[in-house]
Amino acid sequence: MLEVIELRCEYKNNPVGIDVINPRISWKLKSDQRSIKQSVYEIEVADDQSFENGVWNSGKVISDQSVHVELDGLNVVSRKRYHYRVKGWNQNGDSSGWSEPAYWETGILDKKEWQAQWIGTAQNSESEQCPLLRKGFEVTGGIKQARIYASALGLYELELNGTRVGDSYFTPGWTSYKHRLQVQTYDVTEQLIRGENVIGATLGNGWYKGYLTWGDRRNLYGDRQALFAQLHLIYEDGREEIIITDGSWKTAGSPVLMSEIYHGETYDARLELPAWSCAGFDDSGWQAVEAVSQSNDVLIAQENDPVKKIEEIKPIELIKTPKGETVIDLGQNMVGWLRFTVQGVAGSEVEIHHAEVLDQEGNFYTDNIRSAKQTIRYILKGGDKETYEPRFTFQGFRYVRLVGFGEAVRLEDFTGIVLHTDMASTGEFECSDPLVNQLQHNIEWGLKGNFLDVPTDCPQRDERLGWTGDAQMFIRTAAYLKNIAPFFTKWSRDLAADQTENGGVPFVIPQVLSDKDHSSAAWGDAAVICPWTIYLCYGDKRILEEQYDSMQAWVGYIRSQGDNEYLWNTGFHFGDWLGLDSKPDTYIGATDRDYIATAFYAYSTSLLQKSAAVLGKTEDALNYGELYERIVEAFTEEFVTPSGRLSVPTQTAQVLGLMFGLLEGKAKKRANDKLMELLEESKFHLTTGFVGTPYLNHVLSDNGHLDAAYKLLFQQDYPSWLYQVTKGATTIWEHWDGIKEDGSFWSKDMNSFNHYAYGAIGDWLYRSVAGIDTDEQAAGYKRIFIRPQPGEGLTWAEGRLDTMYGKIRSSWKKTEQGGMELEVSIPPNTTAEIQLPGAGSDSVKESGIALNKATGVDSTEQTDKGVVLTVGSGDYKFSW
Template sequence: MPTTVHSVRAEYRTDSPWIAAARPRLSWKTETTAPDWTQRGAEIEWRRGEAAAVAHVEGRDSLFVPWPFESLLPRESGSVRVRVHGSDGTASDWSEPLHVRAGFLNEGDWHARFITVPEPADIGQPTLLRREFTVREGLRSATLYATARGVYQVEIGGVPVDDEHLKPGWTAYRDRLVHETTDVTGLLRPGPAAVGATLAGGWYTEGFGFHGQARPFYGKYPSLAAQIVLEYDDGTTELVATGDGAWRATADGPVTASGIYAGETYDARRARTGWSSPGFDDSTWLDARPDLARAMTPVARTAPPVRATEELAVKEVITTPSGRTVLDFGQNLVGHLRIRVQGREGDTVVLRHAEVLEHGELGTRPLRHAKATDAYTLAGTGVETWEPAFTFHGFRYAEIQGWPGAFDPGDVTAVVVHSDLDRTGWFSSSHDELDRLHENVVWGMRGNFLSVPTDCPQRDERLGWTGDIQVFAPTASYLFDCDGFLASWLEDLALEQTEDGAVPFIVPNVLEWARTPAAAWGDAATVVPTVLFERFADRDVLERQYPSMRAWTDHIAAIAGPRRLWEGRFQFGDWLDPDAPADRPGDAKTDGDIVASAYLFRSATLVRRAAAELDLADDAARYRALAEEVREAWVREYVTAAGRTVSDAPTAYALAIMFELVTEPATLEAMGERLAWLVRRSGFRIGTGFVGTPLIQDALVRTGHAETARRLLLQTDNPSWLYPVTMGATTIWERWDSMLEDGTINPGEMTSFNHYAFGAIADWLHRTVAGLAPLEPGYRRLAIAPVPLAGLERAEAAFETPYGRAEAGWEEHEGRIVVHATVPANTTALVTLPGAEAREVGSGEHRWTIEDPRVATPRALTLESTLADLIEDAEAHGTVLRAMASADPERARQFRRETAWTEHRTLAGELGGVPKQVLTAVETALDDLNARRQR
């Protein structure tokens, strides 16, 4: 195959030609069958009409290459194409041209003013706005720039201008708004014209808060700012903008109520045909009222917008014990329902949403104060189709009330809605439950990457909790191309920081009390930019966020003071440790101070690395010294001479190992042994919360306990990663036991069935189980280092790196392990296989066959065997439990959950006092197992 260039892009967005920068960075990928191919140089052509310019780039750079031409002007358009030259002397053909349009405005070009609903009006009252104008002959182009304090859609002549939802999304409204840029030329003709906008409150007027105390944070009324720039062949330009006194408004539209948490109410009897077309009678409408809130100039969108990306049909129609009709879509999702219905004028269909059923009925308690209910009142004009426009729900189940006539499940469709990110990463294995776990992570990210990275999408919260994305960012950056999405969110994080550098719990911040600094939450300021640099090689994000990174770290260092320990303050700590009581989710086994000071060290280290990358030598030296002072203080305060931590819990050891707080080899080995011991003692059930969960598997493998990590991963008892899968979960739960074994919802007030934090395990599946990881920023150099696990016959990962598709994986074959890898052009890989020296390889397809490192000979087990030996042998452990359950199910359940699996106790000793039939059943089962193994 000849060398080809593809996937040329300017800045972040791939869904639109509109770009937000006057000097957009360019990226491209190369595909070739030539082995060990690297780029020697490239040519970039910029063409506008007949005029073209060509720039030359020397070297391997093909990612975020600086714009080599003159800065773009607003609405300027042209095409970019690339041709590369290889180290082997070959040259590619020119790539397909990338159409580029400048979507930003220069300073002073924004003339629109915000307009809103006429008074009096209810808080968040949905509104219709319209304006008529005239289009002259010779229209060359028409460009709409629009934003809202709230959510909106614009239509011209009855046609929506795009397919985006919930525009402009949620940002730190007091400091930053984004605008969409849309080509509307095709919707206009010479003569009379009209533009209309539907406006609702969305996040801007939503009430935020807990325990029934929610209040609007930003404002009472939504408002719109928009301008259409009409450009003619004669070189003249006209502007149609809000705030010019010609806009009319009414609150008497079909959307009668709308809220993010409450849902949407639509009365089709109030719909007015032609209201966004010229000639519509708006005599009953009033002049739109200026919004007197602080004037603000929006900036061009850089992140992908929210769109509908998939539709799901009803999987099952359920009649509940109370006689209600509930639809099961088979997948917990985020979005809304589309209905097709026919009935009498005034009939009202009510749609209630929830993630789970409890006792056969819709499980709405976890929604707290969110109504999550939509209602549609029919016009009675035949078959009517409707879907809400300005709300979203997290649900798998929907209850249907008031459906006129016979119900047909084909008349209801679930529409999946989220930020329209490109999928980039995949994982598969021979283990069905593990694959379902990974799929649950994907769905969890889809549902919670909706404008901002939220904690959950269903209850009266849906906030951008910083702790959740801090732990999940590495997984997110593999599954989807989220660089632009998170880079935009980080701008809001920096804006929401206090003057002294504190980062709030949530971004955008709508809770005044959330400004208290908390470890692992505020550290999103340092961790997320670092992840974007490591995974996407986005150095600009690192540079832009560096003041924020430094301010956060300095703030915490000041709190720590001369002791260099962050102690005695409020902390979330290892949030949702599985041993924490349902009503006290922060009561973790690991002390919050241990977590806090560990994260101070972590952030100081990341700022030091960023400073070095940005050539800030003095800062690098300063934060290196700070990090070392914190590390020494942490070890001195929390680590004993024998390698124990003060909180003798898995998270404490995982922090010490993975953050490299402990560097002395003997102590590190002791900590790894203790961590593995703790995991084994608990019967390989997970013992970590938000902080420890993303670290524990890496900590075990790094210290030589891959088998322990395997048992922890494949555990199905509660709590574990796979326990929710066995309970039918299709997303990641907030709590390890959001649903209890008897099918009841966890009694805690805070229970969600769609939280991605514990889904951070997926990053370990990609990097370690399949063996595909970045070794240099942007995957320019990969690490291929699979760890084959017993219980799996194969595992593989595929990832669309910024350089091209990479793959890595392994499979059993005739008693050996075959490892395969695909290294993209213009990259290299360091390959580390079990039992072999590391080797460097170039681009291309690679295969290696190695001895199976997992081969082990099981020992004979008896009643005199230790509990540690029994739990280490998964087959024997299962055999004993099944034997006990056959004789005494309740005793077997207690034995499974309450036993401490240590080397100091024997099976016979643990079973002392049990009925003879139980002891006999266990002994017989072990004898049978030993006999089978000998054969």
């Protein structure tokens, strides 16, 4: 049996409104046999789902490619749905037959097709009230197809005939607005009726003109909200009609009196206008809209997955604090908002305040969110029960303080609504230790809380910015947990758009800080590390092609900075941010910042060299290879003594030198020994900060110190990953001791309890403990490595990863008889190298059969680390 399943176009399932001129499609194979490979494929594209009107056919292509297949020669046009299906043949000539059909639909590809105008409220309006906009129009026949293409300056939410349009939030998303502004496409065919219809919109400040960063800064991109929309109608008789935003629209104030991402929302239910987006509503008292100046040249189709409501959380406890305040505990530090039901007299008010933690006395604590108010104010209309939830703000919180709700509070009247970018879940990890499982939970929830359209540092205080350093440190872990390729494709394009003329990369993307020319090592390196990681994990060459100029510009920027073109020893750097070996009253760890900068200079250059090779840029690859060698020589001369000792005696220094391959021979051995010496001095506790921590356990397990890596993992006192778990954390903290042993806090001004950077340990759990990795030479898990590293403290561990080819599983356990078992799943159209740690080839059985008789096992090799096997696809169970 052979099937072609899970067709995707540009990573997405039946996308509508994309503007990719040369779309790529991917599929998976399904088979109940082992060692199945694709030998031939055929793709058919048609105008219709019956495939009677074919527009493109690949013919039979002799190839095993099933990921990112470009449809060469297909010329797509605007606003057209393309149906496609795939047929595959395995190496034995067996055919799958045609797959179930899938489709993609293009958006508006030619900017000349835009007829809409940008419209908003009066320019002299000082009100913070969110505006409503509406327009009535006539549908004069049966509708075959209807699409809305919409964007905004600020945030928008559409309604059509009294019903919300779509299920996305915070549209049009946060991009480098001066260069790139996303357009969303909505299929509204079923929402239209014959006769009078009404389209409406509500606008919010959002990232565009709301408060952003610190110091009460706002209007960073502009000072006017605006809506931009086109409704394309295709009638059953073939007629087409376009309804656009223009001067015929009307506007009025909404019940939302204030809406800010940091500060929350104020809603006066007495101002509700029932059926305002329905036919028959009297808008005679509404004002005319005004035209707003905005270029259409920056418009692009939605690139990443939209933000959606993902799940709901019910509170676990109603608390009366020592101060006498009423507080609800959701049981999970989350991001989104609270939906609540309340009843009372008209004009009475309730308030909801949000916090991540309680203080050591058990009182509600908000000092760490700084100036962000995170407050929802609701004014009742009176009468029956009223249910409310915000729309243009989000909060980071576990605890909610209720004001004005009275004494009869019922937990069932409150629900936490979790929002984040709607990325497909791809990975799971679990093991025999419940604290490590909670750590894995916290890592995943750190991602959920901070991958809200951009990779933010934290989701609660007056920041929530796309810090580049945090993103590059966590991206490989994130790629195990979710399909982050569209998310980081969009963000990487914003990085390139905001890159300075000399190649520098701002600290945050999108860039909203004042010192635009400042670039820091390990932060700006996101320009290279993130595209390379997406290529590595998804086999996506196009992101390397798109970002190559940006990657080159970053390395060129570094090269122009130092006193010596092969060292980076000038400028500001965050260094080993929050390293525990820092001097008092500073956030920067003790590791020499020039050392870190030059190490990352070498690392980014090495990745750029690899990227050039992947793209067939042979001359560039040679040049960057030579540059890398020169940087390593300069690094060695500057930081390695003639006897092989690193001149920077910190944990992070040893880790970076070893992780980035900057040390050889005696210097490598001495760094390895020094790292162990430093760990012994700290009683096997880390002192690393943002820069060293993501690589620490990798360096240990890759250099013969697996036991030390496990010791670090299992530490439960400060500083350690599990210390946070023992203190009740449900997400990853910004500081190792965000809450101290006595219950006091590290600081007031910079102490996030949802800060994913240290969650990068998840990469080691998947890649080393479970042992799932990809071969760089066959990226995207085309060739898989299964190299589990069992250690002291675990009796079993399992990792699962859904790749572009299908599900990978690696599950090991120690048996009571002192042996090992390893269950492995390898998807069709891939191969795997499997390492059985400590095994002897004579003792290994596969499903009870000797290795030399097992189907799918292609080769066996005995090494000093155990048995190494090469296998084809299928499910295997090894025991030894």
